[in-house]
Amino acid sequence: MADSVAALSTKSGGGASTTSPRRRSRRYRYRIRLSGILYLLVTVLIGLAAATRPNNLLVWIFGLLLGSILVSGAVSGFMLMRVTVERLDPRRAVVGEATTIRYEVRNESRRRSxxxxxIRERRVGTAEECESIADSSPAWVVHVGPRESVHAETEWTPAQRGRVTFTEVEVGSSFPFGLLEKLVWLALPGEVLVHPRSLPLRDEVLAAIQSGRFGGLDLARRPGAGEDYFGVREYRPGDSIRQVAWKRLAGLDQLAIIERSSNGPPRLAIALDLRTPPERLRELGEPRDLEERAIVLVASLARSAMQSGFEVGLEVLGLEAPRLPVRIGHRHLERLMGTLAALDLAQRRRAEAVRTPTESRTLAVTIQPGRAGAGESEWSISSSQFERILQVETPA
Amino acid sequence: MNPLRRMRLEVLLLSELAIAAFCVSQRSIGLFLLAGGLAALSWYVVEGPRARIMPRWLNRTLMSAIVAYSAWDWFASPDPAGALSVLGRFAMWLAVLKLYEVRRARDDAQLLALSAVLVVSGTLHTADLLFAVLLFVYCLEAVRVAMLVQLRVVRESSNVPGGPVAGRRFPAQLRGTAWLTSVGAIGVAMVVFVLFPRRLDPQGDRLVGATPVSGFVEEVDLFSGDRINESRREVLSVRWLDRAGESLEFSKPMLLRGSVMSDYLPASHRWTVAPGARRTRTVTVRSDLEMTPLSLPPVRPRSETYRQQVNMKSIVSDVVFAALNPIGISAGERRSFAFDVESFVIRELGLERVSRLQQYEVQIEPFPGPDTLAPLFGANGALIPPLPDFPVARIREIAEAALAEQNPPNLPPAAAAAVDPAQRWVRNRIISRTLETWLRDGGRFAYTTDLSSFVRTLDEDPIVSFLDRQRFGHCEYFASALTALCQSVGVDARLVTGYIAMEWDPSTAQYVVRESHAHAWVEVRLGGYYWSPLDPTPTESLEAMAAMRRSWLDDWRWVYDRVDLFWNSRIVSYDGFVQASLADRLAQAWSDRLGGLTEGFRRRFDSMTSGLRLGSAAATWVGAIVVMLAAGLAALTITLGRRRWIRRRAGLPRAAPRGDVAAAELLIEAMEAWARAGWVRPAWQPPRSFLASLPVSSVDAIADTRALIDLYYRVRFAGSPAGVTELRRSRLRLKRLRESLSSGPLGMTGAAV
Known part of the structure; x- marks a missing residue:
């Protein structure tokens, strides 16, 4: 599946790019609206009246009504014939957060506006795939002139983590009279990675992290402004005189400087333990929910920890996923969230051991959907502790 | 200005147009002032500085009142024909009410629908020019408003802050699209109008609007109508020419006959033509100005004759208005007329006409002898039987009382008149003149156009009411009374309606006849075939009233009247006969033109073959050569056109070498092949970069494309011309590329994944 998605995303420019060649297939449909049906009925009635009652103005009105139907079909048909749409955004989305989807609408006609x-995403594919994009409201464009392009946007709030595949975009218009709706289905494949929700941790959890119970400071491997001794080196112009190692000075011909070490941030290695097969989780609840909760716990913990200055690493046990080293920074957080978003819970689970962090003073936290195990890491959190760890907003 | 901001104003304008059109159809200026004024006021109330809207409770209350009023309106006079008027009034008040509400796109669409109901309702009642103008403007505006409603739906549906996006020059392009749409819809409407099947039954229903609303009536109904038409609209102009062609002005008003009625229906109080009394003769006039005689056989008139020239100005009618005793007719074009030999009424037959008759000339012999009249009646010249007695008994008593009061001298007795025709005509003349004098002179009866105080009762005949109690009325009452009085005492009399020409225009030396000049009078038989007109209406009253109505607007009416004439004669009266005639003419013209072309071609062909001294078999060869030349010319045109298109697309100069063009063509076709396979090169992307971005694992396709790109670059930019062999090889590459791209899906490369 990953391969096919990748192939599709390549064709559509990775779901966001407009630069690569794309497969353009268009399908046209006409859909008559309720107002159109009423209009047709009125037209038929007036036609009957014109046929039975000798009134030339009535005949003219009947002709005008017929003409309006023809012109309506022709105008909307010709109008959409040269309209192309590109999806510009998004690359990523977050569950529960409104995401803006932008479309570049281009009218390639020379004369017609x-x-x-x-414009809206068309639901093609399995119900599960469609469900997540069901909430996207359409994007609207009032007008695009000839040889002109405009950007339309709409908001979409994903309800589910994972890869969301877009396949087709539906462009419709009932202009000019609202009788007929002309639809064009444009193949516009792409995908969006929906990141899991990150909820804020409860205050006591944050306090525990900040008070050092979750690991501690580490000495860095480079000099800095800390207090611990790092080493001695020869004096360079610009060094502070306060750093001169006066005791060493006696035995040397030149000045030496004492270097201090820098304080490394606290380190947190999170292991998401998904080794337990879903069947065995069923006694605790819906397996998928439990696993999703565990993922949300990981995302929330990682985000909060990074915001508190921790370096965070991630290892996913039981599923095929890259192991992320303990790092800090926005890009690392995005990578971490991307890894969580891409987890495919439908895969077969495999048995593997937890790799204990080799570096000292790195706190290992294991998060698992089932009951918290013991012994493999210092901290073990289960999905059942979701509400105790996270500030979950309950509806009033 | 953004058109959507102006939408409220446009919807108001549309509503006002619909209200105006409906009020025109109802002929109610009061209704327009009230409803149109309320609609206009809504702009100040809703869009003004205070921007107030009607409270919901008041809105509901008024809506209930409108529903109740409409129900009462319907039950008060449950006439099926009036149902649409009730519906129209209901829609009108709802539309006015809706203008005071908070409005969204949905409400604007409802207003559009209500206004359409108003207009359609009006269409069923009238076909006036003013209504048609309003209808046309309404349609243009409705197209625009319908478009704006759709755009407003977009604006209301968008959840983007700041509203949905619009491109540059939005207002101008919307305006242009609206115009184009209107022109397209109106064009289709015109085609449908011309081609819509219409009945060819000449006795069928009369076209709505084609019924002349011009004062002239073909049947006199004494029980309906309070006020006769007082419009100053010109109906026609008429000129009398003597033998020398000089225009004449008469000392007395001239009577132009349109319809003759001899039967009175006491149940419906209506004068009508006796059923089965019509005996008509069809007269077809030629397309020149020569008079076609109406008599059979044609006779040379012995007394003085005049030519009566008529120019129609606004009326739509197939009646030929002519003075008494017409003996010939001319129309300047081929037309057919039905001449009623008993009433001398001429009607146009719609057999060969495209439009209504607008000009005609009638030859009149005012004082004809029996030699002229007998052929008009027919070859046998049978005498017309005397008319039956008048069906209302009271009239005879009044007539006898009037005759006793007047006591005419030398009146032949009835018994003598019954056996001697000469005595009968004398008796007819004396009695009719006596009764005319009794009605017109002496101040017994007053002329008025306003009959609102004329009390009609079902158990009393209106003529009796006029003679006994009311003693006032307009020309129809005077003429009806005289006809009834004459018929009741055995005098052959009939009621005639038409126009009285009494407004002489010295600048054009012709009489101007207006709608208010519609008139009714009496004809009495004073000979075997001779009828004499009698007008019991006080002429001085008519002239005084006409002078009173005269105004400066009359000098400018012709502008409107001319358009109105075109409207009535070409549009309103377009019926099945006109349609059939038009189709015949078009078919004839088309076949003539096609036949002329074919004949011309054959002549030239013959002259060419004879000039070249070729035999009969040479025609085949010449034909084959012409076909080949045509095919070659078409191929050359296509090739040159294609080359020009390639030069333009590749940006090559006009004098580019053929090799450059060929290389560019190969590259363009290669890109087209990729595009057909689903891989479109963006305009900004160079071919090499495009090729590198293709995630296709088909090595051959990539290699062939690369070779074609290289060839193009080399020829175009390195100045190295392509040889014939190289071009042939490149064409083979292109062919192979097309085959590989069209054979099926291409594999994706792993790198691209």
């Missing part, structure tokens, strides 16, 4: 365009 396009009016009142409605």
């Amino acid at each position: 396009a009016f009142a365009l409605r």
